[in-house]
Amino acid sequence: MSKYLLIMRGTDETNAAMMADIDEMMATTRQFIEDMMKAEVLIAAEGLDDPGQGVVVDFSGEAPLVTDGPYGETRELFGGYFMLDVATKQEAVEWAKRVPAVRGSKIEVRRVAEADEVPPGSESNGQI
Template sequence: MKYMLIFRANDEAMAGMMNVDFNEMLSTVGAYNDEMIRAGVLLAAEGLDDPAEGVVVDFSSEPPVITDGPYGETKELFGGFYILNVASKQEAVEWAKRSPMTGAGFKTEIRRVTTIDEFPQDNEWVQKERKWRESTGQL
């Protein structure tokens, strides 16, 4: 089963990360990544750019409102993610507990990634996506 570990932090935690030596952070996160690679569970891992570089498309009105970052009044920001291939939710939890991104203001949300097999296979859009996934080696 695939699970996504979503790393979130509040403003204070994000500001604290800016005080950590970049090479030290790379070493710490790199060791965590290496552990998951050696265990054969890591499928993808990405961090996200500074929220000030982001854009929000708000569909609360018509037409949608486009706002450049930084985001207004957020309690937590989504900073990056891992996608793991593990046997169970509990195994995903165990990997999340080993994360080096810890401390006050940091959270990791764990969500199962659904598969195309869970959707109605007689739907034309599911069939088109399955064909695309097969042609790109994703299935």
Template structure:
């Protein structure tokens, strides 16, 4: 099963991370990544750019409203993610608990990644996506 670990932090937590020694942060995250690579569970890992560089598209009205970052009131920002291939939710939890991104204001959300097999297979769009996934080596 695939699980996504979604790393979130408050503005204050991100600020504290920015004042930490960069080499220490890179070394601790690198060691964490290496442990998951050696265990064969890491499929993908990415961090996200500064929220000030982002854009939000709000579909609350008929015409979408586009707002440049920063986003105004933010309680927790989505800062990066990992995709793991593990046997269970509990195993994903165990990997998340080892994360070096810890402390007040840091949270990790764990969500199972659904598979195409969970959707109606007689739907033409699902069939097209399945063909694309097969052609690109994703299935």
């Protein structure tokens, strides 16, 4: 089994569309979460706060620069995630295709690296 993140990516437009019928979206999302729990694949699921409430720590210069969010030129923002424990990437993709999302949204599927995947000879010796 491997862990995968299903990262919800949206825009101002998709976020507004989702908020237009938030009660239906929340009911559909609760059912999706129940389905994942019944299948015993869900590890965690969280939504993120409004990007305007966040900050960005930018390491482009000599010292880290902290600025208010969102992320400047970025057109897509992370809105939340589901973490699954599934057998294959394809299984994670199949769950991602079922995520309740509005037209124009995207779900990024990323495998979570295991501690033993740290390159040999690194100072961490397998500890992340």
